Amino acid sequence: MKTFSCACGNTLYFENTRCVECGRKLGFLPDRLTLSALEPVAEGEYLALAPEADGQHFRPCSNYSEQDACNWMVPVDDPDPYCTACRLNEVIPNLARPGNRALWIRIEKRKRRLVYDLRRQRLPVFPKSTHPDTGLAFAFLEDDPGDLEFTDPNHGNPIMTGHAAGLITINIAEADDLERERMRLQMGEQQRTLLGHFRHESGHYYWDRLIADGPFLPRVRALFGDERADYSGALERYYGAGPAQDWQSTHVSAYASAHPWEDWAECWAHLLQITDTLETAVAIGLVRPEAMDSNMDKRIAHWVDLALKINLINRSLDQPDPYPFVLPPPVVEKLKLVDEIIRSSGFTP
Numbered sequence: 001m002k003t004f005s006c007a008c009g010n011t012l013y014f015e016n017t018r019c020v021e022c023g024r025k026l027g028f029l030p031d032r033l034t035l036s037a038l039e040p041v042a043e044g045e046y047l048a049l050a051p052e053a054d055g056q057h058f059r060p061c062s063n064y065s066e067q068d069a070c071n072w073m074v075p076v077d078d079p080d081p082y083c084t085a086c087r088l089n090e091v092i093p094n095l096a097r098p099g100n101r102a103l104w105i106r107i108e109k110r111k112r113r114l115v116y117d118l119r120r121q122r123l124p125v126f127p128k129s130t131h132p133d134t135g136l137a138f139a140f141l142e143d144d145p146g147d148l149e150f151t152d153p154n155h156g157n158p159i160m161t162g163h164a165a166g167l168i169t170i171n172i173a174e175a176d177d178l179e180r181e182r183m184r185l186q187m188g189e190q191q192r193t194l195l196g197h198f199r200h201e202s203g204h205y206y207w208d209r210l211i212a213d214g215p216f217l218p219r220v221r222a223l224f225g226d227e228r229a230d231y232s233g234a235l236e237r238y239y240g241a242g243p244a245q246d247w248q249s250t251h252v253s254a255y256a257s258a259h260p261w262e263d264w265a266e267c268w269a270h271l272l273q274i275t276d277t278l279e280t281a282v283a284i285g286l287v288r289p290e291a292m293d294s295n296m297d298k299r300i301a302h303w304v305d306l307a308l309k310i311n312l313i314n315r316s317l318d319q320p321d322p323y324p325f326v327l328p329p330p331v332v333e334k335l336k337l338v339d340e341i342i343r344s345s346g347f348t349p
Contacts, residue, residue: 001116001276003283004035007049014116015109017064017071027060027073028112029053030084033119036073045076061086069105072112085115087127091139093172100142103175106194107140114198117272120279121342123206128166136205139169161197163204170197188242190253190324196269203268207261209345216341223334224267225260234259250330267334270325271342274303274335281306296336300327 004012010021012035017026024037029048036050044059058073059065061083072083080087088111093100118125128135141159159171173179174194184192211220221227238258247257256266278299281287291302304327311321327335 001113001280001283002033004050007037014113015071024049026071027058027064028071029058029073030115030119031075033116035071038073046073048073063108069108070112084125085112087129088115088125088136088138089140090128090137090167091141093140093142097142100172103172104140106175107170107172110195110198111138113195113276114202114272117199117276118202121272121275123342123345133166134209135166136202137167139167140172141169142172161201163201166205166208168198168201168205170201189255191322196273199269199272200265202272203265204261206268207264210341211264216337216344219337220264220341221260223330223337224263227260227264229259231259231261248326249328252325252327252331252334263334264338267331267338271335271338274300278303278306296339297332300332300335 001014004014006012006019006022006024006026008019008022008024010019012019012026014028014035016035018024019026019037022037024039025046026035027038027046027048028035029050029052032050032052034050034052036048036053038046038058039049041047041057044065046058046060048056048058057076059076061070061072061074062081063070063083063086064072070083070086072085074080074083082089086108093104095101095104115125126135128137143158159169159173161171161174162169174183174197180192180194211217235258238255243251243254243257247254251257251263251266252270253266256263275292278287278291282289282291287302287306291299291306293299293302307323311323314320314322
């Protein structure tokens with residue numbers, strides 16, 4: 001994630017809503033991928049002061065002005081009341097229920113980071129509301145939806161985080177740190193984060209958009225395996241018997257070994273994580289700009305070096321390794337193919 005600059009010269013960060021130096025209101029401009037200081041020009045209308053904005057006027061997303069749950073802006077002539085991230089929401093939790101609002105705001109923060117990840121990779125993001133067959137949508141549900149208009153068809157069963165036909169469902173319990181850690185230990189996972197869920201499930205979505213029945217499919221099958229293998233049976237075997245003992249030599253995580261679809265989604269998520277973290281490290285001067293080299297071998301070498309240092313710092317603070325993974329040669333080849341596919345995408349809805 002980049003850092004940004006206010007009109008007064010102060011350094012700004014992605015989630016900021018007001019400059020602590022000059023007091024100006026701030027808003028993120030998704031089409032420009034920049035956070036801008038704002039100058040009010042009319043009721044609910046602002047001039048964006050960032051050079052990238054070219055003097056255009058914007059208004060806050062409704063979830064910014066009414067819910068204080070967003071900091072993104074909408075062009076003043078756009079009739080949609082929501083920003084490009086919030087208009088992806090198909091369902092949000094019942095905010096009247098105690099605790100749900102705090103969980104929802106945490107979820108929205110991570111969702112906006114995902115959308116930034118996707119946009120910086122030049123991957124188009126279309127809502128299902130305008131592109132029913134190919135668009136993306138989110139449903140943020142709780143295990144007991146209660147009086148939500150949209151409920152799990154198997155009402156009474158736990159809500160499962162997952163993806164189906166462009167709809168990514170997130171159980172809002174994943175925004176509870178204690179519950180997420182409990183699930184991580186129960187599932188035997190090395191890492192389980194809220195943003196990681198978004199990145200992983202977006203990988204399933206982009207499989208449908210970029211891989212299925214496309215020119216890359218033979219190469220993906222050669223590296224990741226044949227996705228036509230029985231998915232339900234593969235997951236049943238994985239959860240029943242666990243991963244193969246040698247999974248670390250060929251897969252980025254144990255779960256990636258369950259089925260080629262999960263291998264793809266895990267590698268997709270890792271590439272987004274690597275790219276975002278390296279961009280942050282460059283922005284704060286922790287590594288040199290060449291760490292973002294388009295050559296994946298060089299980029300991964302920079303990442304492995306940075307991840308090791310971050311892990312060692314965390315150990316000195318008596319904290320778990322933030323990146324408890326290794327990248328054997330087969331995984332590096334998979335990451336390189338994911339990167340190539342992203343760079344070659346340019347698909348239309």
